[in-house]
Amino acid sequence: MEKIGVLMTTPMSNYLEQELAARFTLFKLWTQSCKNKFFQENSSAIRAVVGDTKCGADAELIDSLPTLEIVASYSVGLDKIDLDKCKDKAVRVTNTPDVLTDDVADLAVGLVLAVLRRVCEFDEFVKSGKWKNGHFELGSKFSGKSVGIVGLGRIGTAIAKRVEAFGCPISYHSRSEKSHANYKYYTNIIDLASNCQILIVACSLTEETHHIVNRKVIDALGPSGILINIGRGAHIDEPELVSALLEGRLAGAGLDVYENEPEVPEQMLGLNNVVLLPHVGSDTEETSKAMADLVIENLVAHFSNKPLLTPVI
Structure with a gap:
C-alpha cells in the first residue's frame, strides 16, 4: 500500500x-x-x-x-x-x-477533585515555601455532592460509574432518556443545572449543543456550582463563563477544552478557582x-x- x-x-x-x-x-x-x-x-x-x-x-x-x-x-x-x-x-x-473512554472519564473526575480540593493551589503553596509561613484556605469535599452529566453516551456513562463510588446522586440530560440508566433524567439542561452542584459536560458537539452551557445554565448552577468540560470548547459560551467566575456567580471550573484552542481567555489564567488543562483528555x-x-x-x-x-x- x-x-x-x-x-x-x-x-x-x-x-x-x-x-x-x-x-x-x-x-x-x-x-x-x-x-x-x-x-x-x-x-x-x-x-x-x-x-x-x-x-x-x-x-x-x-x-x-x-x-x-x-x-x-x-x-x-x-x-x-x-x-x-x-x-x-x-x-x-x-x-x-x-x-479513549476510560482516560477521558478518569480526567473528568480528576478535574472535579482538583477544583474542589484545590489541588493545584496547594501544590503551589508547598512548592513556593508558603506552607512554612502561613495557613491555607480549605477546599470542599467531593463525596456526596450531586452531579449532573450533560450527555450520557460512552464517556458520560463511564464518568457516572466513577462518580457513583463517591456516593454522589447522579442525574443527566441528553437528547433522549436512556433505558439502561438508573439516574434521574431531565428533559432540559437548565433543570439539570438547577438540581446539581457539579455539572459535567460530556456530550458531542452539534448545532444543538453549541453553547449549550450559556448564561441561563450557569446561573441555574449558581454561585456554589462547579462546571467541568471534557467535551468540546464550543459547548460553553466562554465569555459568559469568564464573567460568571469573575463576578462570583460560579464557584469554579475545570476545563480541558476551549473554543479557540490553543487560545485560552486571559482573564481565566489568574483565577485560583479554575483548573486549566491543554486538551489532554485522551492523551496517555x-x-x-x-x-x-x-x-x-x-x-x-x-x-x-x-x-x-x-x-x-
Whole structure:
C-alpha cells in the first residue's frame, strides 16, 4: 500500500506518523508553505485523510481531493469533519471510539477533585515555601455532592460509574432518556443545572449543543456550582463563563477544552478557582497508541476491501 497517498492534516502522534509513513505515501499538510501548489501537484494521489479535533476534513478540503475515499479521525469526535459532504461524495468516515473512554472519564473526575480540593493551589503553596509561613484556605469535599452529566453516551456513562463510588446522586440530560440508566433524567439542561452542584459536560458537539452551557445554565448552577468540560470548547459560551467566575456567580471550573484552542481567555489564567488543562483528555501513552493503531487498522481494512472496524459512514 506504499503508493496510496494519505494526508495528515496536523501533528497528532509521532507513533501514528511513523506507522502511516511505513505503510503509505504520507503527506503532512502542516509542513506545506503553499497549500494551493501542494494540492495542484498531489491532490490526485491522496486517497485518505487522517484528521483530529483540531483539523479534520471540511468541505473545502474534501472538494480539493478528487480521489479521496476515506477520512479517519484520530478522535471520537466528528465535529471537524463535514459528514454531509462525505456522504455526497461517497467518502467513508471512521473514528476511534471506546479506546479513549476510560482516560477521558478518569480526567473528568480528576478535574472535579482538583477544583474542589484545590489541588493545584496547594501544590503551589508547598512548592513556593508558603506552607512554612502561613495557613491555607480549605477546599470542599467531593463525596456526596450531586452531579449532573450533560450527555450520557460512552464517556458520560463511564464518568457516572466513577462518580457513583463517591456516593454522589447522579442525574443527566441528553437528547433522549436512556433505558439502561438508573439516574434521574431531565428533559432540559437548565433543570439539570438547577438540581446539581457539579455539572459535567460530556456530550458531542452539534448545532444543538453549541453553547449549550450559556448564561441561563450557569446561573441555574449558581454561585456554589462547579462546571467541568471534557467535551468540546464550543459547548460553553466562554465569555459568559469568564464573567460568571469573575463576578462570583460560579464557584469554579475545570476545563480541558476551549473554543479557540490553543487560545485560552486571559482573564481565566489568574483565577485560583479554575483548573486549566491543554486538551489532554485522551492523551496517555497507552491510549494514544491504541487510537493510532485503530486509525491504521481502519485504513488497511478499507484499502484491502474488508469491513471497517469503527465505521461512521
